[in-house]
Amino acid sequence: MKKVRILSIDGGGIRGIIPAVILAYIEEELQRKTKNDAARLADYFDMIAGTSTGGILTTLYLMPDDKQRSKYQAKEAIELYKKHGKDIFDKNRTLTGAKYSEKGLERILKEKFGNFRLSETRKHCVITAYDITNRDAVFFTTPEAKNSKDRDYYMRDVARATSAAPTYFTPTKITPLSGNPELCLVDGGMFANDPSLSAIVEARKTDFPSQSKPNFENLYVVSVGTGKVEKPYEYDKARKWGLLLWIKPVIDILMSSSAEVTGYQVQKIFEAIGCAKNYERIEPALGEASTDMDNASNNNIANLEKAGKDYVEQNKKQLDTIVDMLIANA
DSSP, X not given: OOOEEEEEEOOOGGGGHHHHHHHHHHHHHHHHHHTOTTOOHXXXXXXXXXXXXXXXXXXXXXXXXXXXXXXXXXXHHHHHHHHHHHHHTOBOOSXXXXXXXXXXXXXXXXXXXXXXXXXXXXXXXEEEEEETTTTEEEEEEHHHHHHOGGGOOBHHHHHHHHTOOTTTSOOEEEOOTTSOOOEEEEETHHHHSSOHHHHHHHHXXXXXXXXXXXXXXXXXXXXXXXXXXOOOOOHHHHTTOOHHHHHHHHHHHHHHHHHHHHHHHHHHHXXXXXXXXXXXXXXXXXXXXXXXXXXXXXXXHHHHHHHHHHHHHHOHHHHHHHHHHHHHTO
């Protein structure tokens, strides 16, 4: 029985360049090995999950053209960050509110995704956000969107919601195509910066063309991080911090630890059932790139791209194994 193939992409702001580079390589290898220049990631994954910047990448990979093929190549995601990084992280000119204005981000999302809907994704998707009014974790999924207009949204709104990191961007209000109910949302990284476990749970209750509600043994999960954060917080400094100085470290630690816990749990689940090879975690080193998820300087963007390329060069055996598995289960 062919395995259901899941791609999961972490949050991390501008550091999304790193998974974009790695996934562009995987797509190019799929094209080379299948001798099909039209092959796309969405042809070889049955479900794609993303949080924050990973949610934006998910939307790019799953958007169809007018022939129901993928509108964008994976390498075009790299150019989005390089071209629009500074527009996304555009300093708020007011003295109150979030650090960055949401106008640049919303303009780019509308330009890229137009009226593309959650119900129209090429394959199943899972994108995370958090409802601050009703205090609920929110999972935007294709099956629910197909079944109800109350759960169907414009993907530009979904992408905006999943990337509304507190203090960086304002929360966003979005409305389903039915017009009701309105949701007030922030970044899904608040609870699932690595959405792989959320994707697995959704896959277990989803009908796929190859099989219905697959068991863990019949899943193949590729989880891609946005760079391992190893920046230390020194005790002698941290013990003196007050409310304001703790804000940025709290968000950083919350998102990093969330991803670390999820990675540990998923790894142990597959090890426990004797299927460790069904889970591939890609966690690149940042190298000379900044750990900050909002550093969109030309120098840092170049360093992030280099970090992705360095991972590819140093881990071709792992990436080739992933490509072969994706093809074998097509």
